[in-house]
Amino acid sequence: MDSKQFARKLRREQTSAESRLWWHLRNRLFHGWKFRRQVPIDDYIAGFVCIDAKLIIEIDGGQHAENTARDAERSAHLERSGFVVIRFWNEDVLKNIDDVLDEIYRMLHPTEMRPSP
DSSP: OOHHHHHHHHHHTOOHHHHHHHHHHGGGTTTTOOOEEEEEETTEEEEEEETTTTEEEEEEOGGGGSOHHHHHHHHHHHHHTTOEEEEEEHHHHHHOHHHHHHHHHHHHOTTSOOOOO
16 A cells, blocks of 8 residues: 555544544634645655644554654654654543644744743
8 A cells, every 4th residue: 555545544544633633623724724634745644734834743642652762763754854743642632622722823833922931
């Protein structure tokens, strides 16, 4: 199966966390930003991508706790390709979607004033 076919399969079989996040990002619903999901980039398939902002969002399940080195290598490769990669745990997306969306917004608007700590 080539990467395009595999990406289509992943889109059809998305997790509940991916589905929940996609509901907020699809059709430019998130502040007008265009997101795509399960996008082949080089040898990888990125979960959610905003090409204009060069932002990749990954949603990680429990299996990723065991593959941290592989995920770090993957993120480093994508970052060398000019992307910023942010990761969220499934649980965060399912239980704290507002915090996840706030962080995505901050990544899309890095020059906006942030309150001092």
